[in-house]
Every structure is written in C-alpha cells, then in structure tokens.
C-alpha cells in the first residue's frame with residue numbers, strides 16, 4: 001500500500017500512508033481508537049463510505065485494488081480475501097439459522113457441497129470448541145463472542161490467501177482468545193495464509209505477529225519486524241505506546 005490518503009469532505013482520515021504486507025506472514029496493524037485502521041481496511045476491500053475520496057495505490061499481487069473492476073473485487077472478497085469484521089453480529093442476517101449462514105460464508109464460497117461442509121465445519125468447530133448446537137440457532141440467540149467464533153470458523157474453512165481480522169478477539173474471553181490465536185497460526189503456517197490483524201492489544205502483536213505497522217492520527221508512523229520494533233522503536237508515538245504496556 002503506498003501513499004494512501006482518504007478524505008471525507010475536507011477531513012483527512014488517512015494521510016499519505018504506506019506499508020507492505022509480506023506474503024505468508026502475520027502483520028499486525030496497531031494504533032489507538034480513531035487512528036484510521038478500519039478505514040484503511042475498508043479501502044483495501046473497497047468498502048469505503050460513498051462520500052470518501054481516496055488516493056494512492058493498494059497492490060494485491062500486482063493489481064491496484066483501487067482501480068480494479070467491481071467483478072474483480074467481488075471475486076477477491078469471495079474467495080481470496082476473507083474478512084472478520086469488528087462487530088461479527090452485523091455480518092449475520094437475523095431470521096436465518098446459523099447453519100445456512102455459515103454454509104454461505106464458507107463452503108458456498110468455494111463451491112463445496114453440504115456433505116463436505118458438515119464434515120469440515122464439524123472438525124473446525126471441534127477444534128474451536130464451538131458447540132454444534134449453534135448450527136440450529138438464530139444469530140440473536142448467540143452472544144457476540146460466539147458469533148465472532150463462527151466467523152473465525154468460516155475463515156478457517158475457506159483458507160483464504162489473505163485473512164483480514166479487525167479486532168477479532170475483542171469479544172472473546174481469554175481461553176477462546178488463545179484458541180483463536182492458535183488457529184490463526186495453523187492457518188498461517190499450514191495453509192500459508194497471509195494475515196492482516198487489526199488490534200490495539202500489544203500482547204497479541206508480540207505473541208502472534210511477524211511484522212507490525214503502527215498508525216497514529218491517520219498516519220503510518222512506523223513499520224517493521226515485531227521483535228525489532230518492540231526492542232528499538234523509532235517513532236515517538238510507538239515509544240509511548242510501548243511504555244503504556246507495562
């Protein structure tokens with residue numbers, strides 16, 4: 001991503017920001033609330049609000065996503081890039097049972113049939129310690145954390161090239177958070193999925209990510225390998241952020 005600028009009206013939301021996501025690695029995008037992380041993700045997915053004006057380049061395997069056709073973007077979102085949004089409940093329709101919705105988010109995207117879905121999803125649900133009863137339930141009967149885990153299960157099912165996870169663990173308790181990070185590593189190591197993990201939890205960055213990108217007030221202020229940035233931060237905001245960890 002290079003020179004990304006997003007404005008809504010005259011207000012700059014993201015300012016001339018650049019970073020690189022290494023293929024097959026886990027990159028954490030970190031920054032305080034309102035720093036522009038979700039808007040950056042929206043730009044990658046071409047889901048910015050209509051009023052937003054965007055400049056710059058977002059290259060995905062050589063293609064500038066900001067210039068890709070609608071068909072190319074739809075195909076990309078369907079098969080190659082899986083996104084777990086911050087508020088999982090908004091991803092589900094109220095009046096449809098979870099089994100159908102999970103099928104659509106996972107097997108349906110990669111043209112697996114119902115038998116394949118039941119077998120593979122069953123295994124993933126076991127790994128995530130997700131009770132199989134959820135398949136017969138409606139979204140409103142489940143907690144935010146449970147819905148989040150359902151989205152995680154779908155991501156694991158699809159095995160996308162790129163997984164974008166926006167604060168995926170914020171609604172999860174400690175034990176489930178650990179399970180999620182474990183599964184994320186499996187997806188990354190076994191299937192080579194590149195991960196962009198949006199978080200403001202430095203412990204998750206330290207434990208799960210290879211690379212990190214720090215955003216502050218709409219600008220990327222530091223990028224690098226996690227161990228190096230944690231040991232020798234260069235930007236003053238990154239230094240403050242690291243000091244606040246203890």
Ligand SMILES: Nc1ncnc2c1ncn2[C@@H]1O[C@H](COP(=O)(O)OP(=O)(O)OP(=O)(O)O)[C@@H](O)[C@H]1O
Nearest residue numbers: 008013031032033034035036037038039040049200
């Ligand atoms: N639809 C919108 N119209 C105008 N401004 C917006 C819109 N959505 C977000 N913003 C503003 O853009 C800025 C960046 O928001 P963004 O959601 O990207 O931050 P964030 O870093 O993801 O924060 P959080 O960690 O709280 O999710 C904020 O100042 C926010 O108020």
